[in-house]
Amino acid sequence: xxxxxxxxxxxxxxxxxxxxxxxxxxxxxxxxxxxxxxxxxxxxxxxxxxxxxxxxxxxxxxxxxxxxxxxxxxxxxxxxxxxxxxxxxxxxxxxxxxxxxxxxxxxxxxxxxxxx
Amino acid sequence: xxxxxxxxxxxxxxxxxxxxxxxxxxxxxxxxxxxxxxxxxxxxxxxxxxxxxxxxxxxxxxxxxxxxxxxxxxxxxxxxxxxxxxxxxxxxxxxxxxxxxxxxxxxxxxxx
Numbered sequence: 001x002x003x004x005x006x007x008x009x010x011x012x013x014x015x016x017x018x019x020x021x022x023x024x025x026x027x028x029x030x031x032x033x034x035x036x037x038x039x040x041x042x043x044x045x046x047x048x049x050x051x052x053x054x055x056x057x058x059x060x061x062x063x064x065x066x067x068x069x070x071x072x073x074x075x076x077x078x079x080x081x082x083x084x085x086x087x088x089x090x091x092x093x094x095x096x097x098x099x100x101x102x103x104x105x106x107x108x109x110x111x112x113x114x115x116x
Numbered sequence: 117x118x119x120x121x122x123x124x125x126x127x128x129x130x131x132x133x134x135x136x137x138x139x140x141x142x143x144x145x146x147x148x149x150x151x152x153x154x155x156x157x158x159x160x161x162x163x164x165x166x167x168x169x170x171x172x173x174x175x176x177x178x179x180x181x182x183x184x185x186x187x188x189x190x191x192x193x194x195x196x197x198x199x200x201x202x203x204x205x206x207x208x209x210x211x212x213x214x215x216x217x218x219x220x221x222x223x224x225x226x227x228x
Contacts (some may be wrong), residue, residue, distance in 0.1 A: 031214055042204060043218040050214065090158055096214040103214040104148045107158030
């Protein structure tokens with residue numbers, strides 16, 4: 001089955017530690033995204049990548065880093081510089097290409113990060 | 117950044133009733149999408165309506181778009197307990213490329 005796999009589902013981290021969230025897709029999608037969701041709020045875009053070896057900052061990129069070395073993978077590192085990292089993190093992908101129409105996202109099941 | 121605002125924030129209805137939730141946005145869009153999120157899970161795409169469309173249907177879902185009022189509504193007819201979830205609108209801004217901006221969501225509870 002095609003889809004997006006996020007791991008781990010739950011993660012606990014001590015303050016001052018970096019942590020990396022994994023996102024893998026087998027949908028052959030070019031574009032991948034990371035969103036953050038806080039309780040009772042909508043999704044905020046952290047980073048996105050439209051093609052391998054290229055990515056752009058979203059609305060709340062400070063304290064986060066990403067890489068896109070393979071089409072299938074878009075890991076997110078939450079660094080110690082992120083002041084309030086406890087949140088639900090969602091990875092998504094799409095087959096969007098500029099000028100080709102609407103961008104419909106397929107989401108993973110999410111990773112819940114708690115900083116102790 | 118521009119963000120859709122859903123109304124109401126929470127909605128509780130009985131099974132079999134219709135559920136209506138609204139989304140307002142601020143600037144010109146290419147399309148508007150609705151997503152559903154079950155508690156603690158990822159979002160699932162429900163339906164997309166383009167800026168030149170006024171109404172779309174998909175099964176028990178009906179979406180309307182009024183670009184003059186910068187608003188959209190999602191109607192779920194004959195609701196079921198399994199429809200209990202949060203519903204989000206997402207807007208693709210004109211000239212915004214492939215970025216989607218999500219609203220704050222409506223929490224729908226359908227009671228037996």
